[in-house]
Amino acid sequence: MARVLVLTADAAEELDSMYPVFRLREGGHEAVVAAPTTRAVKLVVHDFEPGWDAYTEKPGHLLPVDLAFGDVDPEEYDGLVIPGGRAPEYIRTSPDVGRVVRHFFDRGLPVGTICHGPQVPAALGLLKGRRTAAFPPLRTDVELAGATFVDEPDVVDGAMVSCRGWPDLPLWSRAFMAVLEKSQIPA
Template identity: 65%
Template structure:
């Protein structure tokens, strides 16, 4: 049975931040499982940069089926977690089960993938303190104020946490995350 990787998402998750890791994980033979607060189709969004705009723009993206609700997630069944960016992290962290799920991966030292605004989830629970992480650049002061070290980068690795600034970094982030995940699973197999 393939190892399972949990994807925490919700409406307004960035399309590429969600779809790229899901397809990459499935391509490598992992079971990428999408979790959301509710069982409905997630409505993804596409963020892009337009000349003359100070901030990114947002357009409707794909719909993403949900495999399991946060309330039904048993985090011990998963080898790793990925939290895509977009606007979803600012509200999924309000779900009472989001902290339980996220904390498990930090407490058990399992691989954690954070893309763009995905850092907002563990940051809200005080889990980034003392860690080095990337994230969407305007989040730097929030990350630093939570006790973490901010480093802009395409593939920032701190132990088993792999983070990046956003979707343009996904090839580098993906290579780094897959390496951390594979090393973790090899270690688990040799110790098990």
């Protein structure tokens, strides 16, 4: 069983956050949710309405939080997931988030990013030379961070698995679970 850390905060997209948590638990793994504080985070629902140029945002469910970013010991985890929504825009500036995310990238451990999730490793300079999916309007941001934007539902680059958003979650989840389970096989 792997222990996977999920970094999130208020305004994270509901499906981007809850789907991976439930899928990891369904697969027999432990999903541990971390946020700025230990209060439940307020998720949002993003949808694509006819006649709108951008997605709409509505209040979503609450997601219980297990521990605060400052209390995370990344050595205790086998993988990392960064859901999308607006939360990555805010959490990417946290020194504790930087410490945690660098740990996983430095060690080649599984990292899953969903939708806006790549904003976190991009802000830390960790996407340089990588291939990644992201919410399509982030293409320029990803490319300015030195990555190659790939418009696909399940982009695997080493131990990093990314997707464009919640419609891609079934394919992303299958790819992330395969990378995670492969990383659990003793060398």
